[in-house]
Amino acid sequence: MIFRQLFEHETWTYTYLLADPDSRKAVLIDCVFERHIRDLAMIRELDLSLETVLDTHAHADHVTGAGLMRLATGCQIAISRASGATGADRYLDDGDTVSAGSLKLEARSTPGHTGGCMTFVAEAQAMAFTGDTLLIRGAGRTDFQQGDPASLFRSVRERIFTLPDEFALYPGHDYNGRTSTTVAEERTHNPRLGEGIREEDFVGYMDNLDLPHPKRLAAAVPANMRCGAPGDGALVPAAPDWGPVVRTFAGVLEIDPEWVHQHRDALTFVEVREAAELDAGPLPSIEGAVNIPLSVLLDRHSELPTTRPVITLCPAGARSGQAALILEKAGFERVANLPGGLFQ
Numbered sequence: 001m002i003f004r005q006l007f008e009h010e011t012w013t014y015t016y017l018l019a020d021p022d023s024r025k026a027v028l029i030d031c032v033f034e035r036h037i038r039d040l041a042m043i044r045e046l047d048l049s050l051e052t053v054l055d056t057h058a059h060a061d062h063v064t065g066a067g068l069m070r071l072a073t074g075c076q077i078a079i080s081r082a083s084g085a086t087g088a089d090r091y092l093d094d095g096d097t098v099s100a101g102s103l104k105l106e107a108r109s110t111p112g113h114t115g116g117c118m119t120f121v122a123e124a125q126a127m128a129f130t131g132d133t134l135l136i137r138g139a140g141r142t143d144f145q146q147g148d149p150a151s152l153f154r155s156v157r158e159r160i161f162t163l164p165d166e167f168a169l170y171p172g173h174d175y176n177g178r179t180s181t182t183v184a185e186e187r188t189h190n191p192r193l194g195e196g197i198r199e200e201d202f203v204g205y206m207d208n209l210d211l212p213h214p215k216r217l218a219a220a221v222p223a224n225m226r227c228g229a230p231g232d233g234a235l236v237p238a239a240p241d242w243g244p245v246v247r248t249f250a251g252v253l254e255i256d257p258e259w260v261h262q263h264r265d266a267l268t269f270v271e272v273r274e275a276a277e278l279d280a281g282p283l284p285s286i287e288g289a290v291n292i293p294l295s296v297l298l299d300r301h302s303e304l305p306t307t308r309p310v311i312t313l314c315p316a317g318a319r320s321g322q323a324a325l326i327l328e329k330a331g332f333e334r335v336a337n338l339p340g341g342l343f344q
């Protein structure tokens with residue numbers, strides 16, 4: 001199986017990509033609105049076809065990227081029926097299966113953090129995605145969104161800890177840099193839910209956490225109750241639209257070479273080879289390109305006009321990728337790298 005664990009650093013959220021390597025069909029679990037462009041680039045670069053975006057629950061701390069992902073890829077959105085969310089393509093009940101090619105995920109109801117929480121179990125891969133029901137050495141909070149500590153206790157004990165010992169568990173968040181755990185590990189070491197702890201101990205613990213409400217609660221819950229469909233005035237993360245530009249997983253804006261060829265008269269080209277390379281002899285280049293070596297681009301970018309889109313060039317497209325990043329950071333709104341460079 002193709003597997004990626006991605007991190008969103010503002011809300012400490014994990015997003016998971018799972019894909020069948022033969023059919024290239026993929027499932028994305030708990031993607032984040034603000035990381036849409038990154039996640040889309042990953043799917044594109046791994047040559048995957050996204051079948052379904054899954055949310056383990058209607059989140060309170062961040063807006064799901066599900067709505068944006070459906071708009072971009074045509075995938076389906078699935079979430080538990082018990083979440084009460086509107087706008088999904090599929091509403092999951094306990095025991096339902098979500099598949100992508102040969103990959104199969106069993107949806108298990110694990111309420112407690114919210115009334116609609118699910119854990120997704122990949123039996124063949126011995127993995128489970130627990131959302132905010134079970135965290136590494138912890139548990140999701142239970143003080144809002146139909147949270148119920150007794151029900152969370154039973155979900156973990158009866159639906160997660162009953163999986164085989166060696167199953168790897170992947171949570172929806174971690175606040176201490178931990179990435180995964182196992183059933184046996186949590187049964188032994190989870191200080192809230194491990195063996196020997198009784199339901200009333202857990203309930204007493206959870207009822208007295210006294211945590212502040214998540215900062216984004218007021219905005220996140222209504223947006224997630226419509227599966228992350230962008231509301232009026234929402235700042236939708238998107239690649240620039242002045243040309244066929246994509247942002248790569250590496251974070252660089254890249255433009256379609258054919259479009260560049262057709263629009264060359266309306267563009268500014270900056271090639272970033274160093275002076276010594278220019279002296280060594282001619283390289284295939286584009287007529288009218290301005291040379292500003294990468295090593296001095298940060299100091300000299302004001303020599304470039306901002307009235308036309310700027311395309312960065314170099315022999316292999318690597319240094320010019322860095323150049324595009326530098327110019328974007330310097331405030332150029334229309335800039336992109338020519339991928340593959342001048343030798344393509």
Ligand SMILES: [Fe+2]
Pocket residue numbers: 057058059060061113132140
């Ligand atoms: Fe949550």
